[in-house]
Amino acid sequence: MNTLGYAILSVLSKRPSSGYELASCLDMLWPAKHSQIYPLLTKMEQKGLLSYEHIEQIGKPNKKIYSITEKGRITLESWIKEPASNQIVRDDFLIKVYAIWLKDEESAKKLIEDRLVKLNQQVSLQVTEIEKANEEQISTTSKQFGKYILLCRSHFLNKEEISWCHWVLNLFKSSHISKLILGLLSANTLYKIMQNLTVIVELGEF
Amino acid sequence: MNTLGYAILSVLSKRPSSGYELASCLDMLWPAKHSQIYPLLTKMEQKGLLSYEHIEQIGKPNKKIYSITEKGRITLESWIKEPASNQIVRDDFLIKVYAIWLKDEESAKKLIEDRLVKLNQQVSLQVTEIEKANEEQISTTSKQFGKYILLCRSHFLNKEEISWCHWVLNLFKSSHISKLILGLLSANTLYKIMQNLTVIVELGEF
DNA sequence: TCCAACATGTAAGTGGTTACATGATTCC
DNA sequence: GGAATCATGTAACCACTTACATGTTGGA
Numbered sequence: 001m002n003t004l005g006y007a008i009l010s011v012l013s014k015r016p017s018s019g020y021e022l023a024s025c026l027d028m029l030w031p032a033k034h035s036q037i038y039p040l041l042t043k044m045e046q047k048g049l050l051s052y053e054h055i056e057q058i059g060k061p062n063k064k065i066y067s068i069t070e071k072g073r074i075t076l077e078s079w080i081k082e083p084a085s086n087q088i089v090r091d092d093f094l095i096k097v098y099a100i101w102l103k104d105e106e107s108a109k110k111l112i113e114d115r116l117v118k119l120n121q122q123v124s125l126q127v128t129e130i131e132k133a134n135e136e137q138i139s140t141t142s143k144q145f146g147k148y149i150l151l152c153r154s155h156f157l158n159k160e161e162i163s164w165c166h167w168v169l170n171l172f173k174s175s176h177i178s179k180l181i182l183g184l185l186s187a188n189t190l191y192k193i194m195q196n197l198t199v200i201v202e203l204g205e206f
Numbered sequence: 207m208n209t210l211g212y213a214i215l216s217v218l219s220k221r222p223s224s225g226y227e228l229a230s231c232l233d234m235l236w237p238a239k240h241s242q243i244y245p246l247l248t249k250m251e252q253k254g255l256l257s258y259e260h261i262e263q264i265g266k267p268n269k270k271i272y273s274i275t276e277k278g279r280i281t282l283e284s285w286i287k288e289p290a291s292n293q294i295v296r297d298d299f300l301i302k303v304y305a306i307w308l309k310d311e312e313s314a315k316k317l318i319e320d321r322l323v324k325l326n327q328q329v330s331l332q333v334t335e336i337e338k339a340n341e342e343q344i345s346t347t348s349k350q351f352g353k354y355i356l357l358c359r360s361h362f363l364n365k366e367e368i369s370w371c372h373w374v375l376n377l378f379k380s381s382h383i384s385k386l387i388l389g390l391l392s393a394n395t396l397y398k399i400m401q402n403l404t405v406i407v408e409l410g411e412f
Numbered sequence: 413t414c415c416a417a418c419a420t421g422t423a424a425g426t427g428g429t430t431a432c433a434t435g436a437t438t439c440c
Numbered sequence: 441g442g443a444a445t446c447a448t449g450t451a452a453c454c455a456c457t458t459a460c461a462t463g464t465t466g467g468a
Contacts, residue, residue, distance in 0.1 A: 002426080002427070003296070003298055003301070003427095004427085004428090006298070006301055007301045010301050010304050010305035011304075013305060013308060014307075018446095018447075018448090019447080019448070019449095020445095020446065020447055020448080028300075029300055029301055029304055030296055030298075030300070030301060031294060031296070032427095032428075033428070033429065033430085034447090034448075034449085035428085035429075035430080035431090035449080035450080035451095036427075036428060036429080038448060038449055038450090039449080039450085042449095057446090057447090059436070059437060059438095059446095060436075060437075060445090060446055060447070061434095061435070061436070061446060061447035061448070062447075062448090063446085063447060063448080064447095064448085076305065076308070077308055080301075080302050080305050080308060080309065081309075081313065083320055084297070084298050084299035084302050084317070084320070084321070085298060086296075086297070086298055087295075087296075087297040087298075087299065088237065088294075088295070088296045088297070089293075089294070089295050089297075090209070090236060090237075090292075090293075090294045091290075091292070091293040091294070091295075092209055092212070092290050092291065092292060092293075093290035093293065094234075094235055094236070094356060095209070095212055095213045095216050095235055095236060095286075096286045096290050097352050097355060097356055097359075098216050098217075098235055098352040098353060098356060099216035099219060099282065099286050099352060100351060100352040100355075101220075101347065101348065101349050101351055101352055102219060102282070102283055102286060103286065103287075105346070107287065108346075111290070114289055114290070115290070130397070134393065134394040134397065137393070137394075138393060139381060140311070140314075140377055140378055140381040141307065141381075142307065143307050145306060145307055146303050146304040146305060146306040146307055147304060148393075149303060149306075149370075149374050149377070150300060150303055150304060152370070152373075152397065153303075153367070153370050156366055156367075156369070156370050157363055157366055157367065157370075160362055160363055160366040161359070161362075161363065163362070164355075164358070164359050164362050164363075167358075168355055171346055171355070172346055175345060175346040175347075187340065187343070187344060187354075188340040188343075191336070191340065191358065208454080208455070209455095210455085210456095224418095224419075224420090225419080225420070225421095226417095226418065226419050226420080238455095238456080239456075239457065239458085240419090240420075240421085241421080241422080241423095241456085241457075241458080241459090242455075242456060242457085244420060244421055244422090245421080245422085248421095263418090263419090265418095265464070265465055265466090266417095266418055266419070266464070266465075267418060267419040267420070267462095267463070267464070268419075268420090269418085269419060269420080270419095270420085
């Protein structure tokens with residue numbers, strides 16, 4: 001059983017779903033295409049980890065609703081007991097930042113600004129989601145608790161990356177100024193400010 | 207050409223390296239095993255993107271030092287101009303957090319505490335690295351600038367995740383208290399505190 | 413004495429993506 | 441009229457991991 005299999009089990013342990021629903025649900029957990037999900041569901045059903053019910057629909061294609069079996073729940077519970085081990089981040093933005101010295105200042109700034117736009121979009125979507133969740137008063141024992149804290153985690157990290165983007169853009173700004181006022185705001189100074197504040201939305205226009 | 211190829215080009219654009227060195231260098235950028243790197247280097251050399259020099263060593267195995275060619279630099283430069291597109295995070299910790307409701311409180315807390323230990327280790331290593339880098343006064347036009355800001359990015363995000371871990375552990379704490387003092391510190395309240403402060407190292411023992 | 417670091421490579425297998433295939437409904 | 445959503449599946453291909461293979465030096 002691979003990790004995707006456990007991700008599927010953990011979603012189905014909350015509620016039965018179709019393969020199609022799983023695909024969108026898994027996006028925040030372990031992104032996978034439908035072409036990987038459907039064959040795996042069949043394999044897991046054959047192993048007795050899942051069971052399914054055929055649902056006929058009008059105006060929509062028919063679907064299969066998968067549920068976790070007792071064997072599936074036992075398998076999942078023994079897996080989640082083991083310590084987490086692998087974390088893989090593959091983001092071509094990181095490579096482009098690494099090679100930023102090959103760019104002129106305008107396109108270097110554009111790289112960061114584009115990231116900012118994307119992050120701001122994500123953050124504003126998350127704000128509404130979190131506000132909705134907060135109204136429901138989710139307790140630590142709720143089925144929704146895991147999803148809620150993951151949502152907040154992603155939100156906090158996105159906001160932190162937004163701060164980082166502003167910090168980088170300010171390094172460009174201050175590098176211009178330091179040609180005039182030598183080293184007034186060095187990278188080191190800005191780094192120390194960063195250590196104490198979260199959101200540097202605007203450091204002013206200098 | 208795949209993304210790993212561009213990651214290799216961006217490292218080699220800074221300085222020539224052996225495949226062995228690349229493997230460790232790429233860890234922060236686009237992690238890859240040597241079994242993937244060596245054949246790709248050969249393929250890229252055949253395409254004329256790289257060239258290599260055979261270095262004989264005493265007391266150590268011989269090695270090949272790869273350098274980027276003019277064609278390689280042009281290929282890289284046109285790639286970094288394109289907007290960054292894909293970001294994939296696959297972390298089994300997220301799945302285990304999602305399924306946290308299946309755990310008892312002790313092992314749920316342990317999951318978060320183990321993550322904290324790992325993050326604290328990474329952060330303390332990064333602090334020394336950043337301090338070293340700060341002494342060198344890296345400017346925005348330096349070859350080292352990209353690597354420096356990526357290091358800071360990772361550091362800021364790690365610290366933010368540490369804050370999140372403390373926030374989650376405090377949710378467990380306050381859920382005990384709310385049995386006594388109903389809803390004094392709700393998830394919502396703690397969330398609002400979180401919006402304004404970065405590092406909640408200790409919210410006290412209540 | 414055994415393990416880590418240095419150094420490069422191949423082969424087999426798994427994981428994941430892209431493309432092929434089909435088809436109704438709803439909204440712009 | 442075209443795109444998006446719902447809905448499932450297969451086949452070919454590429455990306456990545458694990459295991460196999462070899463050999464030296466220096467430190468615990």
